[in-house]
Amino acid sequence: MTWVTGADGSPYGVRNLPYGVFRRGGQEPRIGVRIGKFVLDLAGAEAADLVLAAGALGRPTLNDFMALGRPQWTAVRQRVTELLTDETHRPAVEPLLVPLREVELLLPFEVADYVDFYSSEHHAANVGQIFRPGQPPLLPNWKHLPIGYHGRAGTVLVSGTPVVRPRGQRASAQGPTTGPSVRLDIEAEVGFVVGMPSALGDRVSVADFADHVFGVVLVNDWSARDIQAWEYQPLGPFLGKSFATSVSAWVTPLDALADAFVPAPDQDPPVQEYLHDTPHLGLDLRLSVEWNGERVSRPPFATMYWTPAQQLAHLTVNGASLRTGDLYASGTVSGPDRGQVGSFLELTWGGAEPVKFADGGTRTFLEDGDTVTITATAPGPDGTTIALGEVTGSILPAR
């Protein structure tokens, strides 16, 4: 129970408390925690000695706070919970609540490296069937390691940032041409944000996942399928992805998701030792994809073949170091059914089966002016439901 008006019973109640960075009027960006329809100004709270975090809450991004490590993350969360539930703190804390409608939300952390995995078996199989019909849908390596690649960190954008339709080269029967992408797509994903770094040459074990990962964001990995198809061999996706990757403004701390861990799908064949997580747990995050306001899919994150702990262990098995602000995303989240896919490529089966909307309109890929919003909920403590921050974006015409 919180004393904040309207927060109890909402998906942003006191069991959630995601972190973000906001700006009010012409003020400097500052760190806040969302509670109901308010942001608690944590920079102000730390300045008033209501919460202690080595000064890290007075910064314009979450990075310094995330670098403090799990004991501090937990201590600050406990203290914020206390401030928002104990009436005796109300007189000091209430002035630090800012209505959400008065703030601009910014990119909550400075992205160090961005890695994108490909960990949904249903997605990988769908893509395989669409692009390589008649061949085995999964490549031979897929069930042995979480396939991934590095994306462009500098074009990770906060939710709400418009996305300019990318130009680029596409194949045609007459040879390549250059122009605006005509197969602009989304990928609904879940991203994991690294707080605690690791040393070069060291490996992070599956067991150490929660020591390094601070929290979770929703991700839309915008994808130009025509550009991607022409460029991706042999070195993988590049310009088909690098124009924009959107993330939610709110980072949900792992502590808020303690009740969302569920057994992940069995893995057969058995995985290599360094990927052996016991227990083998995924997250029961229920995503929803809205295209121009109409829900078109409900991707279930619990169906992901590779877990976030396995992804992190794989990412570092070669001794690659982690930095605070590293972001690794799950890859497109697709369940077994057509109504559960995380990309329009799958939803329209390569563009062959247009989506029909309630108003009679149809779509295969994104048109200028379209808006896509991805949301998610998770089971919270004591039977509550918590919401992850939405990630939304609209398409601007090519320049």
Added chain:
Amino acid sequence: MTWVTGADGSPYGVRNLPYGVFRRGGQEPRIGVRIGKFVLDLAGAEAADLVLAAGALGRPTLNDFMALGRPQWTAVRQRVTELLTDETHRPAVEPLLVPLREVELLLPFEVADYVDFYSSEHHAANVGQIFRPGQPPLLPNWKHLPIGYHGRAGTVLVSGTPVVRPRGQRASAQGPTTGPSVRLDIEAEVGFVVGMPSALGDRVSVADFADHVFGVVLVNDWSARDIQAWEYQPLGPFLGKSFATSVSAWVTPLDALADAFVPAPDQDPPVQEYLHDTPHLGLDLRLSVEWNGERVSRPPFATMYWTPAQQLAHLTVNGASLRTGDLYASGTVSGPDRGQVGSFLELTWGGAEPVKFADGGTRTFLEDGDTVTITATAPGPDGTTIALGEVTGSILPAR
């Protein structure tokens, strides 16, 4: 002519003047310029009002200085040249010269995004023949666009940093196994460092190359071929590369390379409009690869099919923004002859033809304790030769 002892006639004379970041004893890192066997302390020079750069020279990396843009880069270079050539400045400047042997050289810039291209036709064809014998050596897209991918910025290391042999998964007849890489290789490359950023959604034209690119580094893109071969389909290289990428401690400003631009190889078929650079110029950089002190190759950068201006235009054609500190590397530099290749994969033809050393030893791939050093020279002004900073590294055993 410079008054600095021993610098005239050396490849680090007053026509070169590369930038770096150094530390002397327990002092804070600071920016310097190399002249002969000395570093000119630019932070000290700016503090003494001998050179003006908006305070950017007093920082621990080159980023703030690189963000100032080409007019400032040129003005500072001219002023430093003046300080080092005009005897009247000698009394004030000489105390700011630090012997190279007294300093530790650090990573000269904070890497934003790291992109690696694949722009040598000879390298791409060699790799194609080794891995896909009997098939066309180049993939259909190769001559239409500079193929590239994002690498890991957080593991870009300054020359001299030891490289821990990576562990990872490799294919075997009995299925994948995990262990230290047994096919550890190098890639001799040239890297371009972005100073001036660009706005999201904008494209940088081939003509604007010199407005954005501050300078050049040598790059060793260490590569674990066994890990790479198993993981790279369909999303490209990941852990086979992400454990370490070494760069020279010295960034050679483009201004020092004005005499090194030469016509690049003709491109047939014709390239798309946005890749059409007139004049079509590459750089006459002559690389040398030493393996345990013995020269094994002389890769000629002038043979690269795609030019750095084309790479930059391609990187941004989709509207991806540039940040100060972005690094893009050329891809392995290989000429037409076996003695000109930039990787040991090519030098030993996939490990089938070991290299024989003068002392009777042989090698296919890197062994623990091996050292590789890449150097390069370029034609400087007035018939001089300038050296690029070397990039060196030794292999430590797997942990």
